[in-house]
Amino acid sequence: MGQKLTNVGIQQALQGMTGELSALMKEKNIQDPLMVGIHTGGLWIAEHLHKSLALEKPLGEIDISFYRDDFTRIGLNPQVKPSQLPHSVEDQHIILVDDVLYTGRTIRAALNELFDYGRPQSVTLVVLVDRGARELPVHADVVGLELDLSPRNQVKLTGPTPLALETNRN
Amino acid sequence: MSSSDQTASTSFNAPDCSQIQLNEHGRLHHFLTPQNLSKDILTEIMDVAESFSSVANQAVKKVPVLRGKTIVNLFFENSTRTRTTFELAAKRLSADVININVATSAASKGESVLDTIRTLEAMQVDMFVVRHADSGTAHFIARNVAPHVSVINAGDGSHAHPTQAMLDMFTIRRVKKDFSKLKVAIIGDILHSRVARSEIHALNILGAKEVRVIAPNTLLPIDAKALGVTVFNDLESGLDDVDVVIMLRLQRERMHGALLPSENEYFDRFGLTEEKLAYTKSDVTVMHPGPINRGVEMAASVADGPNSVVLQQVTNGIAVRMAVMTLILGQNRQVVGAE
Numbered sequence: 001m002g003q004k005l006t007n008v009g010i011q012q013a014l015q016g017m018t019g020e021l022s023a024l025m026k027e028k029n030i031q032d033p034l035m036v037g038i039h040t041g042g043l044w045i046a047e048h049l050h051k052s053l054a055l056e057k058p059l060g061e062i063d064i065s066f067y068r069d070d071f072t073r074i075g076l077n078p079q080v081k082p083s084q085l086p087h088s089v090e091d092q093h094i095i096l097v098d099d100v101l102y103t104g105r106t107i108r109a110a111l112n113e114l115f116d117y118g119r120p121q122s123v124t125l126v127v128l129v130d131r132g133a134r135e136l137p138v139h140a141d142v143v144g145l146e147l148d149l150s151p152r153n154q155v156k157l158t159g160p161t162p163l164a165l166e167t168n169r170n
Numbered sequence: 171m172s173s174s175d176q177t178a179s180t181s182f183n184a185p186d187c188s189q190i191q192l193n194e195h196g197r198l199h200h201f202l203t204p205q206n207l208s209k210d211i212l213t214e215i216m217d218v219a220e221s222f223s224s225v226a227n228q229a230v231k232k233v234p235v236l237r238g239k240t241i242v243n244l245f246f247e248n249s250t251r252t253r254t255t256f257e258l259a260a261k262r263l264s265a266d267v268i269n270i271n272v273a274t275s276a277a278s279k280g281e282s283v284l285d286t287i288r289t290l291e292a293m294q295v296d297m298f299v300v301r302h303a304d305s306g307t308a309h310f311i312a313r314n315v316a317p318h319v320s321v322i323n324a325g326d327g328s329h330a331h332p333t334q335a336m337l338d339m340f341t342i343r344r345v346k347k348d349f350s351k352l353k354v355a356i357i358g359d360i361l362h363s364r365v366a367r368s369e370i371h372a373l374n375i376l377g378a379k380e381v382r383v384i385a386p387n388t389l390l391p392i393d394a395k396a397l398g399v400t401v402f403n404d405l406e407s408g409l410d411d412v413d414v415v416i417m418l419r420l421q422r423e424r425m426h427g428a429l430l431p432s433e434n435e436y437f438d439r440f441g442l443t444e445e446k447l448a449y450t451k452s453d454v455t456v457m458h459p460g461p462i463n464r465g466v467e468m469a470a471s472v473a474d475g476p477n478s479v480v481l482q483q484v485t486n487g488i489a490v491r492m493a494v495m496t497l498i499l500g501q502n503r504q505v506v507g508a509e
Binding site: 115 | 214217218220221222223224225227228229230232233234235238496497500501
């Protein structure tokens, strides 16, 4: 039997993330950052945060399919979308948003892609869920929920409305 | 240019590429002609090309997706434009590219082509991009390469030029969105044009409302109607109410005998001028695969005019070729647990 975290729980997490991110931006003196969501789930989360923080620069979106490290094993993701960065990343403070942080490989790919667009001043990582079990030295600056899952379990964000987290954890 | 295809254009029967192009999972393995491919596959090529179009906006115009792959541009016929865009596409995918131009002699071609292929295969090549003056060469090579090696046809005689057709479809889709409402006219040397054949196939597969060809009878294949087109011999009636005009280059190097009275007379009757353009829809899109013979196929004012997308075609050609290469080399992979 799966466990479902509904819209309500996610809204709470998003509220907490907004507050935490806002405080972090103040502490690091980050003004007018460029927020970038990772397709597809990360973009949904980024849309909420972008709105609640009332950021000025338009939201960017990246699809990391062409930067994955498992292309030779699993081939091209057929649902690949264009990356769209409405603003140069050069010398900007980037807030990178994803839905689930797991092995860290997606974030590695996203950083590589971002740096092909230019040299950011800083990158802050925000995720809705951290499920542990990292395989690369990556950590998130702001985390909505921490889930302790075994490798057999999956967690998936469905959306965009309503947002729901589905796991097959018992 | 080429001297080896004296008669290929008029007597050529297209080989059936439909089986060999797909792997056992129904995915693209070689790209030889759009003929007999599904609408889904052609649409997927355009969708993936859309994603690659953003790579040109990067400071580093490169993605690592085909790192470690080796692609050989094997050109038996001169072409700067097509070879350059294939080369650039492969490089933007981080593949290693080798360009080989082979001067061909018609008499020994069968054996020498295979020898060339075997030699390159022994160097662990993953893909051949082949252009040849003889129809069917890419198909012949595809049938003879090792199973893990793929072939893209970059133009074979008068048969097919699938990536040119797909970049034109991609360009049309970006401007017009929906193929089902479109009347498209292809004008000029249909007889010798591999571009025209591939475009007619692609437009019909994608469900264009009407595909027209406009040409003098001497530049039309005998069975033109069998391609699924409406045939016109004059611009005025052929251009009436069309949404897209695709001009073809007069392939003087392929013409043998008196197919045309003179270039001036051709321009008078079939050259696209602003005056003639008035017969089309006002938001008509004008295309040309290049290189343009200005003042022969079209007036300079039309080629450089507001309806022309000639330069977008060139830009889109890179993204479309990146898409085809990635889709092909991204197949056949064993599925293991992704993150």
